[in-house]
Structures are given as C-alpha cells and as structure tokens.
Amino acid sequence: MRKVIAYERVEKPVLEDLQKKYDVHFFKNIDPKTDPEFLKHLHQAEGIIGLDLPVDHELLENAPNLKIVSNVSVGYNNFDLEQLDKRNIMATNTPGILTDTVADTVFGILIATARRIPELDHFVKDGQWDQNIESKHFGIDVHHKTLGIIGMGRIGQAIAKRAHFGFDMDIVYHSRTRKPEVEETYHATYASLDELLTQSDFVCLITPLTPETEGMIGKREFELMKKSGIFINGSRGKTIVEQDLIDALTNGEIAAAGVDVFEKEPTDPDNPLLKMKNTVTLPHVGSSTHETELKMSELAATNLEKGLNGGKPPNLIDPEVWKQLHKGS
Numbered sequence: 001m002r003k004v005i006a007y008e009r010v011e012k013p014v015l016e017d018l019q020k021k022y023d024v025h026f027f028k029n030i031d032p033k034t035d036p037e038f039l040k041h042l043h044q045a046e047g048i049i050g051l052d053l054p055v056d057h058e059l060l061e062n063a064p065n066l067k068i069v070s071n072v073s074v075g076y077n078n079f080d081l082e083q084l085d086k087r088n089i090m091a092t093n094t095p096g097i098l099t100d101t102v103a104d105t106v107f108g109i110l111i112a113t114a115r116r117i118p119e120l121d122h123f124v125k126d127g128q129w130d131q132n133i134e135s136k137h138f139g140i141d142v143h144h145k146t147l148g149i150i151g152m153g154r155i156g157q158a159i160a161k162r163a164h165f166g167f168d169m170d171i172v173y174h175s176r177t178r179k180p181e182v183e184e185t186y187h188a189t190y191a192s193l194d195e196l197l198t199q200s201d202f203v204c205l206i207t208p209l210t211p212e213t214e215g216m217i218g219k220r221e222f223e224l225m226k227k228s229g230i231f232i233n234g235s236r237g238k239t240i241v242e243q244d245l246i247d248a249l250t251n252g253e254i255a256a257a258g259v260d261v262f263e264k265e266p267t268d269p270d271n272p273l274l275k276m277k278n279t280v281t282l283p284h285v286g287s288s289t290h291e292t293e294l295k296m297s298e299l300a301a302t303n304l305e306k307g308l309n310g311g312k313p314p315n316l317i318d319p320e321v322w323k324q325l326h327k328g329s
C-alpha cells in the first residue's frame with residue numbers, strides 16, 4: 001500500500017476513506033522537523049495531505065518519494081513553490097468552496113468589532129447591566145459606511161457582495177489587477193493602497209500571504225487610516241506587522257481591530273491584542289464550519305488521489321509541474 005501522511009487537519013470521514021486505500025499516518029501537534037516517527041514515514045511517503053505543514057527544502061530533502069502535497073486550505077504560504085517545482089512535486093489547495101464561509105467570518109468580525117458585540121456580551125453576562133446603557137456603550141454603524149477591501153480575489157468579491165447588497169456600503173478596493181466586473185456589479189472604486197487607507201471607515205485585508213504582501217500593513221499604513229477607522233485582518237497574520245497594529249491601537253491611531261489571524265499561531269496568551277477592549281480576536285476560523293471543512297478535506301483528498309494515480313489534480317497551484325511530469329505522454 002502506498003504511504004500517505006495526513007497532517008493536522010483532515011476531516012474524519014475523509015481520513016477513514018483514505019485509510020482504506022493507502023497506508024495513512026496521521027500526525028498532529030508534533031514538530032515535523034524533529035519527530036522521529038514523522039520523519040520515518042516522510043521518507044517513504046508519496047503523498048501529504050493536511051493543513052499548514054511547512055513544505056520547505058529541509059522537509060523535501062527527507063521526502064525522496066513524494067509526488068504530491070495537498071493543502072486543506074486555500075492559502076499555500078506554507079509551500080516553498082520553487083523547491084517543489086524544482087523537484088517536480090505537485091502542490092494543490094482548495095479554492096472556491098470556502099469563499100462564502102470566509103466572507104461570512106470576515107463580515108462577522110467586522111460587525112462584531114463595530115458594534116462591540118463580544119465586549120457587550122461579557123458586560124451582560126458579568127451582571128454589569130444594572131441600568132440603562134449610556135453612550136460609552138455605543139458602537140458605530142456599519143451600513144452606509146465606506147469599506148476598503150485589500151485583495152479582490154474570490155473572497156474579496158464575496159465580501160464586496162455582502163457590503164454592497166446587504167449594507168449599502170461604498171466600496172473602495174485595491175488589488176494587483178483592476179476588476180471592471182467587480183466595479184460594475186458592486187459599484188466598487190479602484191484606489192491606490194494609500195487612497196484606500198485614508199478614505200475607508202473599515203479596512204479589510206484579505207490578500208494571500210506572499211513575499212510581496214508580507215508586512216504590507218504596518219506603522220505607516222495604520223497612520224494613514226482614519227482615527228475612527230476599524231482594521232480587519234482575514235488574510236494571514238504575517239501580512240501585517242503585528243506590533244505596529246498593537247501600537248496603532250494603543251496610541252489611538254485607529255479605533256479598533258478584528259483579527260482572525262496572528263503572526264504566530266496559536267498566539268501567545270499574553271499577546272496585548274487579547275487584552276484590549278477594542279479588539280475582536282478569533283483563532284483562525286475563517287473557513288471553519290462543519291460543512292466547509294468537510295468539503296475542503298474532500299477536495300484535498302480528490303487532489304491527492306488524482307496526483308497519486310497519474311491524473312491531473314483539479315487544483316494544481318503550478319500546472320507547469322504536471323506538464324513537465326507528463327511531457328511526451
């Protein structure tokens with residue numbers, strides 16, 4: 001039976017199905033650089049499926065039989081694509097199926113932050129609601145405000161749809177390429193990053209993490225935002241400089257922030273962002289609903305099996321690798 005490594009997150013029914021067909025070894029909460037059992041199986045593994053395993057030069061040196069790495073996520077910043085391409089190893093992700101779920105999460109954090117929902121939930125549950133609320137408990141409106149979306153891929157567009165049709169918001173966006181159809185459908189205006197930051201009431205970051213986007217929002221960018229502005233991060237923790245966000249909130253450069261992602265995950269319990277009243281923090285659950293996680297695991301398994309069995313995985317990140325592998329056939 002061919003060996004497959006499953007790492008961190010593969011939904012149970014999918015894992016059980018794979019176990020019927022392959023010699024699957026599931027690893028969780030280990031250090032993949034040092035765990036002897038993991039390294040032993042890695043040496044013979046033809047496929048890897050899972051979440052957030054750093055697939056870099058070091059790992060690949062220990063995986064001489066590897067044919068495919070299949071992420072159970074749309075993000076693939078854990079892959080060193082250059083190293084994978086060099087070795088003609090296929091890499092796949094799970095785009096599309098999680099779009100609406102992540103957009104719901106991002107919009108949820110946005111409303112929760114603006115209307116201070118977690119904070120006021122605690123206020124009620126802690127028994128502090130003993131008289132009529134005062135202006136110090138008020139939130140700010142979301143509807144009819146200006147939303148700046150950085151990254152206008154599938155998820156950015158699903159956020160724009162909610163903002164335009166559900167909340168009558170004005171949409172400003174910034175992305176690598178202009179999207180005329182988005183501008184028309186959601187009445188969105190393309191802007192430079194700086195224009196977006198200065199104009200928006202809410203700045204929502206949803207761009208993938210790449211060498212170009214790493215640390216793209218820091219001190220200078222927070223300073224450009226309105227003092228009443230709210231920053232939402234639904235991308236990856238490293239697309240911002242987290243310390244600069246902490247400073248911007250502490251110094252009143254921006255009013256509040258909602259984040260689903262952190263520079264280091266899980267984040268340290270003493271991260272100042274967790275102690276602030278004007279932040280809403282989630283443990284990277286953008287796509288984590290029962291329905292969507294199952295669909296992501298299923299799609300990742302389809303990608304894995306196609307690749308293992310000589311077919312073309314539907315979600316190849318770099319289709320050139322497949323062409324190279326099947327050159328002349």
Ligand code: DGY
Binds near residue numbers: 072073075098286287
């Ligand atoms: C994704 O799919 O990239 C989500 O952020 C979960 O990791």
